[in-house]
Structures are given as C-alpha cells and as structure tokens.
Amino acid sequence: MSETIMRYVPADPYWQPSPAVADSAASLLKTIATKADEVTASFEDEVRFYDPGENWSGVECSACGADAEEWWGDAMDAASADGFKDLNTEAPCCGGTVSLNDLRYIWPAAFGRFALEARNPDIADTTEEQDLKIAECVGTPLRKIWARY
Numbered sequence: 849m850s851e852t853i854m855r856y857v858p859a860d861p862y863w864q865p866s867p868a869v870a871d872s873a874a875s876l877l878k879t880i881a882t883k884a885d886e887v888t889a890s891f892e893d894e895v896r897f898y899d900p901g902e903n904w905s906g907v908e909c910s911a912c913g914a915d916a917e918e919w920w921g922d923a924m925d926a927a928s929a930d931g932f933k934d935l936n937t938e939a940p941c942c943g944g945t946v947s948l949n950d951l952r953y954i955w956p957a958a959f960g961r962f963a964l965e966a967r968n969p970d971i972a973d974t975t976e977e978q979d980l981k982i983a984e985c986v987g988t989p990l991r992k993i994w995a996r997y
C-alpha cells in the first residue's frame with residue numbers, strides 16, 4: 849500500500865525551531881490530522897531535499913521558465929556533495945543564478961533541516977487557516993508538500 853505524507857518545511861531551508869516549539873507544533877498538527885497514523889517533527893543536521901515522491905511533476909527554471917529537468921539532476925548532485933550548504937547554481941538554460949530551493953517545482957518540493965509530518969493523514973487537504981496556525985506555532989513561514997511513496 850502506498851503512503852501519503854503531508855509535510856511542512858520552513859521556507860528558509862536552514863531554519864530550525866527549538867525542540868519545545870517542534871513538540872507543540874506536532875501536537876497542533878495532531879488536532880488537525882486526527883486520523884494520521886503518526887505525526888512527527890524531525891530535525892536534520894544537514895539540509896536535505898524533501899521530494900514529493902510519486903507526485904513529482906517536473907521542475908522549471910525560476911529565472912526564465914524553461915524546463916529545468918535536464919540539468920536539475922546534475923545541479924542536485926553538485927550541491928549535495930557539499931551537504932547543500934550552497935543552494936545557488938547557474939542555470940544552463942539562461943545563465944541566471946538561481947536557488948535550487950526557489951525553482952518552480954510543478955508539484956511542491958522543498959529543502960530544509962526540519963519537517964513536521966503527518967503520515968497517511970486521511971484528509972483531502974488542510975485549510976489556509978490551519979496552515980497559517982501551524983506556521984504561527986512553528987514561528988516561520990512554511991511550505992506544504994504532499995508526498996506519495
């Protein structure tokens with residue numbers, strides 16, 4: 849059976865909340881995703897890429913809008929070799945300097961060192977108001993990623 853993960857990641861990929869704040873954000877998410885198998889708040893030492901799994905729908909250059917899928921893999925390899933400390937890369941399509949975190953991921957994806965996750969939440973989606981409440985609780989703007997594996 850495939851798994852669905854609803855995941856919030858800080859818009860700033862290097863940002864992390866305190867453990868106490870992470871706990872209260874997880875408690876809040878539990879009241880929203882009441883049927884989830886599990887709600888977790890996880891910290892990473894290094895920035896990682898939170899991909900949308902089977903929902904992946906491609907990626908476009910944020911500077912010129914061209915399809916970036918062809919060079920994206922190589923740029924990812926180069927950036928990951930250094931633990932994603934630097935997410936900026938030169939886009940071969942137009943020569944612009946773009947952040948891997950700000951490319952147009954057709955289906956949302958994000959880089960980060962912290963994720964708040966609900967596994968198999970069994971809801972269609974959260975409301976904008978709920979998203980804002982969670983962001984307020986975590987204390988920073990968040991991106992929401994629905995992943996399927």
Ligand SMILES: [Zn+2]
Nearest residue numbers: 909912941942
């Ligand atoms: Zn471009």
